[in-house]
Amino acid sequence: GENVEQHPSTLSVQEGDSAVIKCTYSDSASNYFPWYKQELGKRPQLIIDIRSNVGEKKDQRIAVTLNKTAKHFSLHITETQPEDSAVYFCAASLNSGYSTLTFGKGTMLLVSP
Amino acid sequence: SAVISQKPSRDICQRGTSLTIQCQVDSQVTMMFWYRQQPGQSLTLIATANQGSEATYESGFVIDKFPISRPNLTFSTLTVSNMSPEDSSIYLCSVLGLASQETQYFGPGTRLLVL
Numbered sequence: 001g002e003n004v005e006q007h008p009s010t011l012s013v014q015e016g017d018s019a020v021i022k023c024t025y026s027d028s029a030s031n032y033f034p035w036y037k038q039e040l041g042k043r044p045q046l047i048i049d050i051r052s053n054v055g056e057k058k059d060q061r062i063a064v065t066l067n068k069t070a071k072h073f074s075l076h077i078t079e080t081q082p083e084d085s086a087v088y089f090c091a092a093s094l095n096s097g098y099s100t101l102t103f104g105k106g107t108m109l110l111v112s113p
Numbered sequence: 114s115a116v117i118s119q120k121p122s123r124d125i126c127q128r129g130t131s132l133t134i135q136c137q138v139d140s141q142v143t144m145m146f147w148y149r150q151q152p153g154q155s156l157t158l159i160a161t162a163n164q165g166s167e168a169t170y171e172s173g174f175v176i177d178k179f180p181i182s183r184p185n186l187t188f189s190t191l192t193v194s195n196m197s198p199e200d201s202s203i204y205l206c207s208v209l210g211l212a213s214q215e216t217q218y219f220g221p222g223t224r225l226l227v228l
Contacts, residue, residue, distance in 0.1 A: 089156065
């Protein structure tokens with residue numbers, strides 16, 4: 001089955017810096033890659049996703065890039081703010097009629113003022 | 114936007130007992146899933162709740178321990194049976210088919226502590 005590796009496990013940045021979280025996946029047939037943000041005590045919330053026919057997607061300060069050949073995708077957050085502090089999970093899915101997601105282990109992002 | 118709710122939000126249970134968790138969506142969805150999130154860990158899929166048929170369980174999870182029902186397109190239950198302290202976790206339902214056939218949205222979770 002699919003295996004998703006996520007790095008780093010923790011990331012500390014100063015407010016205003018950029019943050020990058022990287023994930024690799026094993027199944028070349030995976031074609032959907034969402035990112036979730038989970039604040040302490042809250043549910044995971046989808047923040048951005050990308051499909052395998054697209055190389056990059058942006059939404060304000062957040063961007064995701066996908067390299068299908070290397071089987072890796074990354075989350076980029078620019079101009080980080082303290083409210084970006086949370087655990088971020090990447091996931092991969094093989095959309096064969098319905099999607100089951102395989103999650104990475106998560107990255108705890110801490111943005112210091 | 115659609116609302117996904119879970120009941121109870123939290124519970125403390127004695128070992129050997131069972132707890133049934135409910136997941137309710139305010140609109141019909143294609144798929145419903147149940148996840149476990151142990152403290153400080155990632156999300157692990159327990160099973161896919163199939164409407165009108167038996168759930169599809171992931172490796173390491175069995176129906177006797179985690180019976181699941183899905184009587185219609187908006188509701189599902191997960192029972193954690195014969196609980197032990199190792200079952201202490203957050204249990205989350207997720208749904209597919211609200212905005213697209215790819216994006217899963219999560220319920221608020223049920224925090225379970227087994228003593």
